[in-house]
Amino acid sequence: MASSRTDLVIGGVLSLLGVGVSVEAVRLKVGSALDPQPGFFPLVGGILMIALGVLQVGHALWATRPPGDARPDSLGAPATLVGGLVIYVSLLPWAGYPLATALLTLLALRVQDTRWPFAVAASVLLALGSYFLFLELGVPLPGGRLFAG
């Protein structure tokens, strides 16, 4: 019997999420078919999610796993970029788009082994280029409190 831990986790997590959605839907008030309240539709979704999640758990224990995506070679690079993105979001209001984006792009390029001089030049160019391009297109990007004067 083949089982898959990933599929078990997927089924389990989504079942739990379904429980959470259903509880919140009940709190919102469900009403009836004649008088549906804000929780009516989410409750249907929550119940379906629980049912499908449980089926997924059963399926993971019972059936062979269909091929998913290729296993990652290393989680280091994606994890670094995700970390960089999280820091970027917190840095953006203060440092502003051009500086924060240049730093993030530098990280994205360095994490893929781009040479320093090229990575620095490309990140500055990309950050400033996109900043002014979108300014022209009517999309003002945050300048940042640091440079607000």
Place this chain on the structure above:
Amino acid sequence: MDFLGNLASGFAIALAPWNLLYALLGALLGTAIGVLPGLGPPATIALLLPATYRMDPTGAVIMVAGIFYGAMYGGSTTSILLNIPGEAASVVTCLDGYKMARQGRAGPALGICAIGSFVAGTLSIVGLSLLAPPLAAFALRFGPPEYFALIVLGLLMAVYLSEGSALKGLLMIVLGLTIGTVGLDPVLGAERFTFGLSRLTDGVDFVVVTMGLFGIGEVLRNLAVPEVREVLKTTLRGLLPNREEWRRSLPAVGRGSLLGFFIGILPGGGAIISSFIAYATEKRLSRHPEKFGTGVIEGVAAPEAANNAAAGSSFIPLLTLGIPGNASIAMIFVALMIHGIRPGPLLIQEHPGLFWGTVASMYIGNAMLLVLNLPLVGLWVKLLEVPYRYLAALVVVMCIVGAYSVSNQIFDVGLMVFFGVLGYLFRLGGLPAAPLVLAMILGPQLERTLQQSLIASGGNPTVFFERPIAATLLAMGTLLMLLPAVRFIRRRRAGRSGAAVSTSEPAM
């Protein structure tokens, strides 16, 4: 006469200089993202939506439509020269296309792709021009129960026709419907799942979700599994197939076009599934099926024709019923909504210029793509030599700008990062992201039609089975969901009897 008059007025709009420029820009961008593995049409369209805010709606739709069908053309170049599909719809083209290139016949393979795509794309647009108006007129008879049933069927078809596990597809649909309920309740205005965050009262924006799932998610995947790109060094001499290759490929193009057109119309149907079915059909019809996979031109012509025909016809459910059939079309749905245009049966009546202008631009765009893809094929090959890391950095920046520009909120950038991580995890778990986006977009309409149907029928849930169209659509949906279950049970039974036979056989 009406049809020709409408089409003529459409051409007058599409041939306006700005609209021609938008069609060319869409075709160019579409081909580029089709050629480059790692960025698909849904993310590209989502990334470019901010650029369309200031455009007129017709120009915006002409450009984003060009990106979508242009990508179908470009995807084949990568399949043939790299053995990596530039686009998911070109996966099957790798099988024979790359083998042809290795045999020194990359030119005819690329040539038949471009010509087959042009023929199929044009036939599909003819079908779209002829079929859309009567279908829209028919859809005007739909009430809330019919719409509810149609959306349910569309979502189930998106699951049935997508790759991988149907169960996971269904889970993604339900998750998408739930994410779609975040924000204010459409009827009573109560806050749902906002967790006290005022920014969430407007709901979770599809553009933010799409950029995260398809843009950042794809970048993270490529960082985790770096792809090895080796462009086949071959001389592109003679792009036109020889007489024997024409004889074999023309019927394949015809069959691929027909199959692709009809599969593309189905809600949930699309370029990917149509290319697989066209390839399988050609193989079944061939006198030498064993040669498929060794570099036969029919194996390139049929799937490429099918995916281009499907790209054209997948506009039919969007423009006539308001139901986007796949993630790329869903982004075109969003582009229309941004400009205050609701896709559906009234679109042709209320915005004839937009409808016929877009249709006419697709004829023109197809001709542009033929020119872009045949003489300029060398340029696209050069583009393939650009390392992925530069594209990755560009995609990250574009996703950030795109997410921020939705409502000038840094919160949306954070949300996009969250969905990016989720998109990467979905890929690891084999969970398809497209059904989630479709469900998010169609969720509010599904909820509204469900409530309207129930209230109008006095709370009677059998209302959906008392109306013939709704009942037929729901019966089709039920059948679709029963098929994988039946197949699963059959496989288990076959497996068990196989195991029984093998245990009863003496060991060799």
